[in-house]
Amino acid sequence: MEWVLLAGLLLAPVLARLGPAPGLGMDRDELRALQCERLALEAAVREEPGRVRPGRERGDYMDRSALRCRQDLVPPGLRPPRDEAVLSTLGAQAQALGARAVASTPRAGPPPTWLVQAHLPDPAVAEKLRVATQLALVAQGQAVSDRRPLLSPHQVEALAALPPAQAWPEACRAWAPQLGPGEALLVVLVLDRDETALHAGRCAAEGWSWLS
Amino acid sequence: MALLSRTVTLLALVAGLCAAPARAATPVQAAQEQELLRVRAEVADQVQLLAYDLVDELVLGWSQAPPFAAPTAVVLAQVTVPAGLGTGLQALVENHLVAALAEHPAAGLQLVHCPACTAVVVRSGPEGTVLGRGVDDPAVLAELAGQAQRHALFVDIEAEGASLVLRARLTRLEPDLPITWARTISSAAGVPALLRDPTALKTAAQARQEYLDALRGRGPVDVPVRLTLRSYKRPSAGSGTAPPPFLWLQTGVELSPTPARAWTGSLVLGYSYMPQAYQGILAQTRVHRLLTGRVRSTTRPDLYAFVGAAAIQVWGDAVSSFQDEALSTADILGAADELPPRRLFGGLHLGLDLRLGPHLGAAGFLELMPEYTDSENLGSYFRIGDVRFQAFGTEVTACF
Numbered sequence: 061m062e063w064v065l066l067a068g069l070l071l072a073p074v075l076a077r078l079g080p081a082p083g084l085g086m087d088r089d090e091l092r093a094l095q096c097e098r099l100a101l102e103a104a105v106r107e108e109p110g111r112v113r114p115g116r117e118r119g120d121y122m123d124r125s126a127l128r129c130r131q132d133l134v135p136p137g138l139r140p141p142r143d144e145a146v147l148s149t150l151g152a153q154a155q156a157l158g159a160r161a162v163a164s165t166p167r168a169g170p171p172p173t174w175l176v177q178a179h180l181p182d183p184a185v186a187e188k189l190r191v192a193t194q195l196a197l198v199a200q201g202q203a204v205s206d207r208r209p210l211l212s213p214h215q216v217e218a219l220a221a222l223p224p225a226q227a228w229p230e231a232c233r234a235w236a237p238q239l240g241p242g243e244a245l246l247v248v249l250v251l252d253r254d255e256t257a258l259h260a261g262r263c264a265a266e267g268w269s270w271l272s
Numbered sequence: 273m274a275l276l277s278r279t280v281t282l283l284a285l286v287a288g289l290c291a292a293p294a295r296a297a298t299p300v301q302a303a304q305e306q307e308l309l310r311v312r313a314e315v316a317d318q319v320q321l322l323a324y325d326l327v328d329e330l331v332l333g334w335s336q337a338p339p340f341a342a343p344t345a346v347v348l349a350q351v352t353v354p355a356g357l358g359t360g361l362q363a364l365v366e367n368h369l370v371a372a373l374a375e376h377p378a379a380g381l382q383l384v385h386c387p388a389c390t391a392v393v394v395r396s397g398p399e400g401t402v403l404g405r406g407v408d409d410p411a412v413l414a415e416l417a418g419q420a421q422r423h424a425l426f427v428d429i430e431a432e433g434a435s436l437v438l439r440a441r442l443t444r445l446e447p448d449l450p451i452t453w454a455r456t457i458s459s460a461a462g463v464p465a466l467l468r469d470p471t472a473l474k475t476a477a478q479a480r481q482e483y484l485d486a487l488r489g490r491g492p493v494d495v496p497v498r499l500t501l502r503s504y505k506r507p508s509a510g511s512g513t514a515p516p517p518f519l520w521l522q523t524g525v526e527l528s529p530t531p532a533r534a535w536t537g538s539l540v541l542g543y544s545y546m547p548q549a550y551q552g553i554l555a556q557t558r559v560h561r562l563l564t565g566r567v568r569s570t571t572r573p574d575l576y577a578f579v580g581a582a583a584i585q586v587w588g589d590a591v592s593s594f595q596d597e598a599l600s601t602a603d604i605l606g607a608a609d610e611l612p613p614r615r616l617f618g619g620l621h622l623g624l625d626l627r628l629g630p631h632l633g634a635a636g637f638l639e640l641m642p643e644y645t646d647s648e649n650l651g652s653y654f655r656i657g658d659v660r661f662q663a664f665g666t667e668v669t670a671c672f
Binding site: 095111130131132133134135138139143147148149150151173182184185187188191192194195198199203204205206207208240 | 308311312315318319322352354355356357408426428430431432433434435436437439441443447448449450451454455456458566567
């Protein structure tokens, strides 16, 4: 009998999954694919009705909150890690880029009309980043155009020979004549093929500036 | 699809500007590719309904607040789906969007065909040869400017962690390509697809409210009407005679302390009658516990476990078997001239109750009768040590 009790006590934490922890029902890989967030009781009752008991009118005996865990829509490994790193936080990164661009605008003069370009190794991911950044700028009340300034093949060939720190300002020099009055080009880029951190620069008539 | 030349240009630029040298792609084995294709198809199936929901939300938003003052010609320029999920999903989403717009003229978007906008064209000039779509080519747009005002609709759907995010924008087709309207709609994997009726779209908040109203509208009290058949096990040995099956008609109340109906209790009264055999009355109480989740669903079956107790009184010529001593044929014949016997006994039961929606249910249970633990007229359907379940019951329930 004692052995049964001892086995029960040892197995209880494994069998009873009180939270997102590895156990019989979930291995570590599945656990890593979860995105968990802690919700205040009011938010949990509002967003998960029926699953979270509302607080009592005279208050509960303890502070309660809820831990909500969701699975990623795209399983790990389905997309290249570099792309996944950008796409999984696309909205947040686009918001941050938009905010940096708006903050870079000189206070004097009217706000610019933004043109957006994204330069990532995968063109499909770059296009999604471009769209997300455009909409983030629109959401912040900025005027945005879908137009894209071009570089000719021989300009690209010349720029490719330069280190990034020089190439982007030179590219801006080539783009500037294509920008209309009051237009500014926001360029989102990576400096290395394998990096996932995004950099941004602002190209306007007055020249190139890195956005920090 | 962007201008091909621009894409090539950008790729070359990135390749040139990135400090690290280009790396050859890792060779992927055929089996791995097949597995990837299978997983991609599986994920696409899963996100399809969510994507439809986002598209519905987009069209509903337009119906409630049209982006244009008057119906306006719009070219569906581009629909993209989460990277890596293929073009099959893209075609499905595009078709759904077109169907939803056709069903909702109040949105004010009149989809038009514009070959010059969507076709890939080649244009040569002093600056070089440009290969791309009309919506990206300023020269094509300049030609279109003289025609009726047109806009291009771009829809992008992307899986961002646990959320599916739709980004839509309307661009006026003129050389400056100003974005005149944009919206981002986010969903989450934890929210089931609403499967809204395409001819009567409603917001996710409205749909959720309807669901909650349906949950809360059930009230704390239900009135079940139940038809129950209790069968008694024949003894496996000896000369005893098991009682006949009893068919009960029961009704009463079923109570729940919360709208979630995770716990419910019931109290019912029943009557049973078989001509020239028996009659009976019954009072029964039960406690149910929901096994499939924490909230009783209005849309899918739910399973309850229950325990209960019943007090049963039966009388008639056929109830003589409810006694400990074995009932022989002689006893039955000899009792013909006597008053029919009357028995009062209790039963404890446990079982499973499958509820199909809010109004129908079917259950099965095992019952033990402590009064007749040693009866030679009753066998046992199930035994735990000395505890014998002598009766097995099945029932169907309609709740009102």
